[in-house]
Amino acid sequence: MSERLVSLQPGFLIRHWPYGETSLLADVLTRDFGRISLLARGLRKPKSKLAGVLMPFVPLLLSYGAGRGELHYLSHAEHQHSAFDSPLQGKALFCGFYINELITHFLHQSDPHPEVFELYQQSLMSLQNGAEVESCLRCFEVNLLELVGYGLDIRYDSQTHQLVEADRKYHFSVEQGPRESVYGEINGTTLHALHSRQFKDKESLLQAKKIMRMVIDFHLQGKLLKSRETIAKIIKHM
Amino acid sequence: MVMDKKGLLGQLIQDLCYLPGVGPKSAQRMAFYLLQRNRDGAKRLAETLLESLNKVTRCKSCRNLTDQMICSICSNQGRDHSVVCIVETPADVWAVDQASVFGGVFFVLHGHLSPLDGIGPDELGLDLLEQRLENKEIKEIILATNSTVEGEATAQLISEIAKRSHVRASRIAHGVPMGGELEYIDSSTLTHAFKGRKPI
Numbered sequence: 160m161s162e163r164l165v166s167l168q169p170g171f172l173i174r175h176w177p178y179g180e181t182s183l184l185a186d187v188l189t190r191d192f193g194r195i196s197l198l199a200r201g202l203r204k205p206k207s208k209l210a211g212v213l214m215p216f217v218p219l220l221l222s223y224g225a226g227r228g229e230l231h232y233l234s235h236a237e238h239q240h241s242a243f244d245s246p247l248q249g250k251a252l253f254c255g256f257y258i259n260e261l262i263t264h265f266l267h268q269s270d271p272h273p274e275v276f277e278l279y280q281q282s283l284m285s286l287q288n289g290a291e292v293e294s295c296l297r298c299f300e301v302n303l304l305e306l307v308g309y310g311l312d313i314r315y316d317s318q319t320h321q322l323v324e325a326d327r328k329y330h331f332s333v334e335q336g337p338r339e340s341v342y343g344e345i346n347g348t349t350l351h352a353l354h355s356r357q358f359k360d361k362e363s364l365l366q367a368k369k370i371m372r373m374v375i376d377f378h379l380q381g382k383l384l385k386s387r388e389t390i391a392k393i394i395k396h397m
Numbered sequence: 398m399v400m401d402k403k404g405l406l407g408q409l410i411q412d413l414c415y416l417p418g419v420g421p422k423s424a425q426r427m428a429f430y431l432l433q434r435n436r437d438g439a440k441r442l443a444e445t446l447l448e449s450l451n452k453v454t455r456c457k458s459c460r461n462l463t464d465q466m467i468c469s470i471c472s473n474q475g476r477d478h479s480v481v482c483i484v485e486t487p488a489d490v491w492a493v494d495q496a497s498v499f500g501g502v503f504f505v506l507h508g509h510l511s512p513l514d515g516i517g518p519d520e521l522g523l524d525l526l527e528q529r530l531e532n533k534e535i536k537e538i539i540l541a542t543n544s545t546v547e548g549e550a551t552a553q554l555i556s557e558i559a560k561r562s563h564v565r566a567s568r569i570a571h572g573v574p575m576g577g578e579l580e581y582i583d584s585s586t587l588t589h590a591f592k593g594r595k596p597i
Contacts, residue, residue, distance in 0.1 A: 206579075208583060211582055211585050212585065238585065240584075246549070252550050257513040259513060263513070371527065385513060385514065385515035386513050387517075389512040393518060393554060394517050396523060396554060397557045
């Protein structure tokens, strides 16, 4: 057993599983300690006070102590009353789940990334404020990858090393980047939009989605994003 | 004394540990009790368990656990078949039925939407629910999924489906529990309680 107690650390619940009869195992993203596993003992008991607090997409303040290995024991949690008065709704809510899955895949345990925490918080806020979900997701994806070291190099043509021009067409491959081609399926404007994180039209959003899907799948090395398929089915029902 | 966990007896003790809330010590007590004191009971238990495993399946209409094609609730003509209460688990059906405030029928999802676990509309049997909604027998659905983010998401999706079929959907109220004191209630529950207040 050790030693270190963390008090009122800002964090978000990313994922959770039932643990034993009455406890809950939580995957949380903290500001200063990265993604960690917390065991919330007794949380699923009928009278647990934390059950109503420990929810995804809500800014939390978490107090916990070191446990066994990578596992920490949650001692206290409360809501941070700064933002997020209204919960995520509809499509934005499901995008929240997708963002959470990306976090579980691209952040290692106990690897502090305060900038990713900031990005996560910002993205949830814009989803909550009714921002256009697709452009919000693309910005999150491209920023997340950059912050964890998989930044996209899309400003220059990979063969000619010239700046990408808005009115030309490009091929895109994850390993090489954009390459100019009259038969290219990606517009130069899309690459500009991805670089500046400003999507002005539907076409560039759609193309950006294709690019980001290729890039994410490449880095996942064969692992599948479960939420992607499930959310597509959910949206079909909506 | 070190117990010999080998042999059939050891196996029985180990298998009893599959039950929720049963550890090795209680499993041991149960095993000895069944084998020494109540062998008839043990035999009945074993037979019933085996028979249940073979026969209990999901009701074709509401997906509740039953040993019939259609469960006793769905086949009860005394109940109001135009109102359907949607719950996450068979245990919730029991809980709502015990409270005896609801005289309609149920639909059991066996879970909630959980995109990260790949649990979507298909796993929850929403196709079946959609079919039933389109049959025009149902006038109202009551969404009694759990008060968690996933439970809310599930309720939202089902309410959209109901809207498409022109069926009225309502969500059960959340708030201050009976006998609860405001001082000790967490802020999110209180927020819900205030948002869902009603005139008296």
